[in-house]
Amino acid sequence: MACVERCRCCAESRRHGSILYNILRSEERAARPAGQGPRRGQASGGCPCGSRRRVALRSPQVACKAASAVLVKTLRFVQNVPCFQELPLDEQLLLVRSCWAPLLVLGLAQERVHFETVESAEPSMLQRILTTRRHGEHTPPRAPAPGRPHHGPGGPHLPSAGEIQAIKGFLAKCWSLDISTKEYAYLKGTVLFNPDLPGLQCTQYIEGLQREAQQALNEHVRLIHRGDEARFAKLNVVLSLLRSINANVIAELFFRPIIGAVNMDDMLLEMLCAKL
Numbered sequence: 001m002a003c004v005e006r007c008r009c010c011a012e013s014r015r016h017g018s019i020l021y022n023i024l025r026s027e028e029r030a031a032r033p034a035g036q037g038p039r040r041g042q043a044s045g046g047c048p049c050g051s052r053r054r055v056a057l058r059s060p061q062v063a064c065k066a067a068s069a070v071l072v073k074t075l076r077f078v079q080n081v082p083c084f085q086e087l088p089l090d091e092q093l094l095l096v097r098s099c100w101a102p103l104l105v106l107g108l109a110q111e112r113v114h115f116e117t118v119e120s121a122e123p124s125m126l127q128r129i130l131t132t133r134r135h136g137e138h139t140p141p142r143a144p145a146p147g148r149p150h151h152g153p154g155g156p157h158l159p160s161a162g163e164i165q166a167i168k169g170f171l172a173k174c175w176s177l178d179i180s181t182k183e184y185a186y187l188k189g190t191v192l193f194n195p196d197l198p199g200l201q202c203t204q205y206i207e208g209l210q211r212e213a214q215q216a217l218n219e220h221v222r223l224i225h226r227g228d229e230a231r232f233a234k235l236n237v238v239l240s241l242l243r244s245i246n247a248n249v250i251a252e253l254f255f256r257p258i259i260g261a262v263n264m265d266d267m268l269l270e271m272l273c274a275k276l
Helices: 002-006 009-015 019-031 060-079 089-110 125-138 161-177 181-192 203-224 231-244 247-254 264-273
Strands: 055-057 117-119
Touching: 055 060, 060 089, 060 181, 060 247, 060 264, 089 161, 089 181, 089 231, 089 247, 089 264, 117 161, 161 231, 161 247, 181 203, 181 231, 203 231
Parallel strands: none
Antiparallel strands: 055 117
8 A cells, every 4th residue: 555655656647537637648748759659657657766766875975975985095096197197287187077086986886885675755746836937937947066066946856766776786896796896996097087178188098098998907807816707807897887877876775865055066076186
């Protein structure tokens, strides 16, 4: 019974006769290209609500403290890379801004940080409409500061269960491979030296550093894991999984509970210039 009450999809049949439902459905059918069926998850009978439910940390003080310690270690690792030190400061900051979240998640995996989440109460659609209308009447919307996640009038955008599952799935994949300290270092080097970022001036130099990190990882795997010819490919799968990690989700999950509406760009710049 509790499950039925918690799931919005289970109330679908009760909405079929409402005027609002019929208007929305007619607009959706009109916007759908001819011959295209319902979107995946709508006609299958399954409930997509679970992955969209908003969640928060069960023990934010413990998990956020662990994540903060990992962030400090991660930036200390970055600062100690000689090739990184040779780059201009604006290039360093551009690289760190783009990759701090995947580097942090790699650090969480390396430090074997576990965390649990709980479902968070979410305002109803009517509450959202009324809050938005009230907000629009009194205060005009302002653009978020650069590097700061945007939050609507309803407050912070809590991560969804699906987003958290992606993070936990990545951690589980790393732990199943029992990645060594050297392998983590080469993976971090590959992530850090991303030559495809817009605005970089030392593109060829950074591309060469990324290639060197990949070559070093390949040679290490061939030397240490001679019986596992697929290990290098498995480690590259780990890198591909990092693309699904959203930096705003990481900031909201691990830093907002203890720091508040933090501007990660400002914090990274301060930490990068500090002696960690």
